[in-house]
Amino acid sequence: MIFEAILLTVITAATPLVIAAFGELVTERAGVLNLGVEGMMIMGAVGAFAAAQATGSPYIGLLAGIATGAVFSLLFGFLTLTLVTNQVATGLALTILGLGASGMLGESYVGIPGIKVPQIYIPYLSDIPFIGPVLFHQDLVFYLSIALVIGINWFLFKSRRGLKLRAIGDNHSSAHALGIDVIRTRYLAVMFGGACAGLAGAQLSLVYTPQWVENMAAGRGWIALALVVFASWRPWRVLAGGYLFGAVSIGQLHAQAFGIGIPSQFLSMLPYAATIVVLIIISHNRRTTLINTPASLGKAFVPDR
């Protein structure tokens, strides 16, 4: 019983990390480093909350969150892809802007009871003991996150467009020479990343804690960025890593409530310590690291005409 309860909270905690990280993974696979995940996420959260309040529908809220994230990321796309600004600085600016703008937009929503995305009851499957409630009695966002990993994995490694996208990320000049539209693909990848971050934000304000408070992403965008590196740009590893992060952070709260005498500060630190350990392990084998890292990551592309 308690184990089932823990698993349910782990899933809620891991889902926004996983979704935001999937989006960033695709963006980075196309060779664009967008450090604005936190900003896009918080914009998604406020957009979703506002739309859900206005319409009364959590599903329209989710759509609005996705749209807000995507539109907001377009700003990043325009600056870095069309005006060729520095990606790192622009991404950081996007986060700052997102935190400020969301606070302003959300000012009138503070303290208003939120609208929660309902859980979907899948007949028969939900009745299976243990697995049923954990896997088949979840909200739509959880199912979307699973669909995303399957879809992204197929898209990146099995489809022709995915191959092109990876080619751009690895060597944009060669891809351009082959006649692939680098800028267009990157715009789409950035918007996909924004849409995912927006959905992750919507999950925060409509599922995780259905309410709006300023800065409610509380650093989850940064964890998602770390997850992409942690997963060495592989979708399934993002999923596994997200759940590991979720499990450690939830586990430490339960360990405290059980009265296990480990300092809580130490337990709070564990997810970050785990990231460092994994980084050490993956960078130990330099060859596999280099294979996975998009070689053009963070580099500006200016087509020579």
Next chain:
Amino acid sequence: MKKLALALAATAALVISVGSAAQAADKTKVCFIYVGTRTDGGWTQAHENGRLQVEKEFGDKVETPYLESVPEGPDAERAIERMARSGCSLIFTTSFGFMDATVKVAQKFPKVKFEHATGFKAAENVATYNSRFYEGRYIQGQIAAKMSKKGLAGYIASFPIPEVVMGINAFELGAKSVNPDFKLKVVWANTWFDPGKEADAAKALIDQGVDILTQHTDTTAPMQVAAERGIMAFGQASDMIKAGPKTQLTAIVDTWGAYYTKRTKALLDGTWKSEQIWDGLKDGILTMAPYTNMPDDVKKMAEETEAKIKSGELHPFTGPINKQDGTPWLKDGEKADDGTLLGMNFYIQGVDDKLPQ
């Protein structure tokens, strides 16, 4: 990252407030420095409500400029100094982390008066003020012991500083006064503000069997979780009834307005002097949100306790009290002094947690 954002916001706010400050020079300026935003629904909003009360009370006589989202650290010093230069007569700095900056700026501006919330460093022109939150937590503990079927409550704590430890102990003392076997489970969230994490902590406590919840973190997320799971809870800093209309029993509400009005009046009368003030329920700096969702006899008990604390008949930290390991701390009838309370770093008997050191 967040710091950078806050610094930019603070700079922008400075420009705006200094701009508006130049207009009316004849009014007395009572200024406020906030660590968060005015609408954070918690700590800073409570101070903002206090500022608004000053405006209402004194009307045209005062002007109350403020700076919000001022980060603690070097930027705070700059922000406070700008305020002092812009002609403020009295400046309230409303976060523990502004303490050193306040004292430093105060040395440069001996004619300006400063008041620092929750700190301990005073000077001739620096007063400190704080609220006896523990009085409210004692009442909450009593209510919890009456309302809990299992005799087990959950406490979501932020950081192991004396203020928080004192609150946990006061809650347990209140509960024990009703049910001597009452137990308290504590989970440290290690954050003041992270709705997701606070909600997770609430869920973890409920999953492990507590049937009543209280918090010393700033968002309404735990209240919301309690409402979802159908258990009772207490609000923190603000009345959180909107997050749990059928869940909130009461809340400790920071009502700084009474204090701000009193000090502004002293300033206008010319009677202001530096003091170190630690006010409680009787001074109105702290109030209890309406006692709701409880039977009449529990409500009556809570009101009586509140009255006794106000009249001075009851001090929550009165012996006999043992420390967690069973060693005696206060003898029968002995009251804890303020110094011990303000430096509290140990649990009393009945708290089911190991205090992080």
